[in-house]
Amino acid sequence: MRFEVIFKHLGIVLLFNAIFLFLAALISIYLKETSALALSYSALICFIFSVFPLVFSDKSTAIEFTEGLFIVVFGWLVTCLSGALPYMMWGGEFSIINAWFESVSGFTTTGSTILTEIESLPKGILFWRSSTQWIGGLGIIIFVLAILPKTSSSSIYNAEVSSITKMNFPFNNKKLLQALILVYVGLTLAQSVSLTFAGMSLYDAINHSFTTISTGGFSTKNNSIAWYQNLWIELIIVVFMVLSALHFGLIYGTFTRKHNNLFRSDIVRALLFIWLASTLIIAGKLTWEGSYSFWTALRHALFQVASLGSNTGFATVDTVQWPFFTQLLLLYLIFQTGMSGSTSGGLKFDRIFIFFKIVQKQIRSLQHPRGIFTIKISGQRIDEKLEQQTMVFLILYIMIFSISSLILSVMNVDGMTAFSASITAISNCGPGFGEVGSMGNFAGIPDLGKFVLSINMLLGRLEVMNVLALLVLRR
């Protein structure tokens, strides 16, 4: 393994952080905020560590599999560490563990926060906080690959973009990456403009667009989207949250009238059906309980289903006050997450879809013991290896969040908080239920618990298997 190649690529990853930290520092300098020095110095550190390896590396060479795996996993770790620097240096509510938690939550697009007073933070820090989600949303590694086409066929891609992402989008790697970036930037711009027209300030519109398209969910307000009390803003955000949870390649295919598009995908149809049904069930339950009138219930249910279903985590209402049944349904939506190839982290709905197909196949095998059955999605046959991978992933995923729930419970965190915090962390969603509800925060979780949850977030973003592959790597 060549460490010089790993250092060089980690340096390129840090360069993106340096650029956004510099922009955040400019905002702070312009507004004469106390965070100006912390942001500027963090930008300088990132810049120095990004250019330093380039001074020594002369030629660019192809990347081997193990190197690719190291770059992906350490890329996330290094970027999360560098992202915590401005928080640590600025201070306020950010202790070292809080800064790490907020940074990991940002880059993994989880959106859980330890902050109790978001609005009192300098605007530069808030911009950096939103930027971490935007950078993380696309995946820094994909970002790097997009500007370094020479590595597009290398193994970094295989580590970062799991086989399931490529399954329903048979473009070549380079084209897929270009499509992802085009859709990502396009959606961010479109949402910023729409939100500004709907009455949001330009600063808030950019910040919320950064965190919607990345399905992150950090807001510049303590009460999230509920602060605006504006139906148009809510509807715009719902549309973009739903889009961000769908396969970006399919969105690109729809706009460019390709064969692979949103309308032809079985997974998209199933996902939208589940969301729509959940919205109606929750709205019905809320109306039945007398919590709201039907239209208000529908408005809140639609927003919360889109927000938690897409793993964004914005809120228009405190769902902790809702009936237990609706909380459980929302918890399931957090668990199933959005589609692969989107910015949603965690399990990915595609695996749930394949899981049910496997169950269906098993039942048919029982009925017809001699029959040979295959699974097809959107007309394409699924490899048996992928079926196995899906099952292993699903079991590992459940094991990890069960273990972390137990660890949190040992620290005297109440059952609902521990369970929902673990699911929301590994699914990269953000809010859970109990103490960590949509209007709550993670400040009350013990420091060790915050660390465990941050590991969950990283495992969710790195799709578990990549980390395990690195842990059992042999020279």
Place this chain on the structure above:
Amino acid sequence: MRKLKLKINVSFILLSILLSVAGVIAIYELRILDRSFNTLILDNYKTVESLSQLMRAIELEDSGILLTMSGDYDEGKKMIRSGNNMFNSSYTLARKGIKTTEETDKLNEIALLHGDLRKIWDKPYLDAEIMNNMEWYRIEMHSRFLVIKQKVHEITEMHQEFLYKEASLIKANSRRAIMPGIVSIFASLLFAFILNFYINHYFVVPITRINQELKSFKTGQSIMDIEAGQNKELQELIQSINDLIRRLIRKQNPLK
């Protein structure tokens, strides 16, 4: 070899920038800290002292009036005058030291109430009926003193709250002064570690190998065949040594 020198120089320049900026930030934040300390310790100490003097002045005036009413006219008058002087001087000091508009408003209220008190504190020795009339003292004087004392107490509490906020600010500033130092220590260690790796990888290891190859050449086992990776400077050096070796071999054995 110029490129090699440049690479090493650039590395040290980057490290110097990292440390220098951390130093400048720490000095800047420490200066803010120093200013905050001065505000907290010197200015606020004076203000706190003036507020407690204000309270003592009011108590002195109260005692003076009681003494006058009990018949000790001269001593009472003396105490009232000295209390009034103390009130004026401590009021001026407190006025200078207070920071917030709420505190200013409260101090204005105290001045007004004290002014009202001054208008009637001569009554006991101007009006014989009031002399020794403790009911009049309780209703007209004592209640007013209590209100003023309450106001002074409130402004003292406000100032304590302000002090707490200032102290929290100092805590935050001290952290801002320390953190760049801590971060740059870790960053420098990491930098040194990576620099050490590069120097080893690009220079020390190939040079060691050249040395080993030269030693083995002496014994006549093999001629130099070393790859220097991407390091152009070392590639040039190996090329030169190989050329020299070939020339030496040709000289020793012209047929080769």
